[in-house]
Amino acid sequence: MAKILISPSKYIQGAGEMKKLGTYADSYGKKALVLISKGGHKRIGAEIEESFAGVECSIEFDFFNGECSKNEINRLVELMKEKGCDLVIGIGGGKIFDTAKAVAYYAKTPVMICPTIASTDAPCSALSVIYTDEGVFEEYLFLPANPNVVLMDTDIITKSPVRLTVAGMGDAMATYFEARACKRSGATSCAGGKTTEAAMALAKLCFDTLMEEGIKAKIALEAGACTEAVEKVIEANTLLSGIGFESAGLAGAHAIHNGMTVLEECHGMYHGEKVAFGTIAQLVLENVSQEDLAEVIEFCIEVGLPVTWKELGVEEMTEEKLMAVATAACAENDTLHNMPFEVTPETVAAALNAADAYGRYFLGE
Incomplete structure (x- = not known):
């Protein structure tokens, strides 16, 4: 059996990097679906919007429902089609990453992962853990590729618990x-x-x-x-x-x-x-x-x-x-x-x- 190493295409880490999100996203799509929690949007939504000022890529925010479930993934894939999005950006924690990765896989688009915490090693992986709508583990979805970009803004992470x-x-x-x-x-x-x-x-x-x-x-x-x-x-x-x-x-x-x-x-x-x-x-x-x-x-x-x-x-x-x-x-x-x-x-x-x-x-x- 062959030896294999896989990794995200690009890993970016530093203070204030979320302010450059739009510039990075501009290389991957023309319209991005930004998956984020309501709390996350309240904290950094304005900063995210500002980062897209002056770039060709536009954004469409949608609030995560709390579970990486097949129903949530299907809802977001349909939303991608409806809004004409060709890029997914997941901002927040593990279940948002997993959902964003799965949506990008089914929608056949690039995906960017932007953790606001440093609590697991999930952001870089080619894997989504699928749950029921009630939060019960259902299956692993092994993906053919790792995220296109993983962006860690250390200023934001430093403010997390x-x-x-x-x-x-x-x-x-x-x-x-x-x-x-x-x-x-x-x-x-x-x-x-x-x-x-x-x-x-x-x-x-x-x-x-x-x-x-x-x-x-x-x-x-x-x-x-x-x-x-x-x-x-x-x-x-x-x-x-x-x-x-x-x-x-x-x-x-x-x-x-x-x-x-x-x-x-x-x-x-x-x-x-x-x-x-x-x-x-x-x-x-x-x-x-x-x-x-x-x-x-x-x-x-x-x-x-x-x-x-x-x-x-x-x-x-x-x-x-x-x-x-x-x-x-x-x-x-x-x-x-x-x-x-x-x-x-x-x-x-x-x-x-x-x-x-x-x-x-x-x-x-």
């Missing part, structure tokens, strides 16, 4: 360890091939950046400051993790995250917060050195990522709940089987139990 960027660090932290596991097992990545050395290098750079800059970035963000450390972490959360996970592969951490969705108590936690705990559990499964395990747990504690079931909202973890999570994580079609050794619900349950114990130990509980 700090917890969201920290959650992005949790998601990004898993990238290297999952990539390493896939490389060792020879697993097929989300890109449909084997892991390239380039993807591995980006995944390792992602982890090293978080360890070097993560704590500094969190402190700066709490002060409302967009420093070089913040810029580096935004890139790690979005670009490095995005290419790393997609072209190197997913393994234990994300499968364990998926298993945790069976616990109602965890539903209030962000994706990256659950992935962080899944990373610790994966490292326990791999029986990494005490030094490596301590580095990850101590980092999580320092930036505020959960390291125990209690911090994840589970006041009382029972054997029944633990096995439910472990069994779901071991689903036949999930990525836990990309680990370079056999996994079972029993070994995963033991790793989860130990991960919680290690977390409590490092917290001094």
Whole structure:
């Protein structure tokens, strides 16, 4: 099988870049459908409109209904035809990105993704997660191409809640360890091939950046400051993790995250917060050195990522709940089987139990 690396055609990151959105969009279409939330439009709608002044490309705003569902996608595809739009721009968070990418795919147009948060590595990917109108997971839509442009305005992201960027660090932290596991097992990545050395290098750079800059970035963000450390972490959360996970592969951490969705108590936690705990559990499964395990747990504690079931909202973890999570994580079609050794619900349950114990130990509980 071939080695494959995929990525967005253009990645743009910097302070005030949203002010140039119209200039960038002008290269891709004559009329853009801008998908945004009502709150997002209230905050930056005027800035977006101003960026299109003096360019040939015009815009048509439409407010996202809250779910990346087939009905919402079909509604927007029809709106594209009705309004004569030949470009989609998704501005906001994950479900808006996924909807914009799916609409562009069905409408056969370019797509630009403009995150206002740095909480996941979804912006760069060739994937949309489809839900029902009620928000229940339905299917993955694998797309033939990544976004044409991903634009990160770091001024806007700096103003978002700090917890969201920290959650992005949790998601990004898993990238290297999952990539390493896939490389060792020879697993097929989300890109449909084997892991390239380039993807591995980006995944390792992602982890090293978080360890070097993560704590500094969190402190700066709490002060409302967009420093070089913040810029580096935004890139790690979005670009490095995005290419790393997609072209190197997913393994234990994300499968364990998926298993945790069976616990109602965890539903209030962000994706990256659950992935962080899944990373610790994966490292326990791999029986990494005490030094490596301590580095990850101590980092999580320092930036505020959960390291125990209690911090994840589970006041009382029972054997029944633990096995439910472990069994779901071991689903036949999930990525836990990309680990370079056999996994079972029993070994995963033991790793989860130990991960919680290690977390409590490092917290001094």
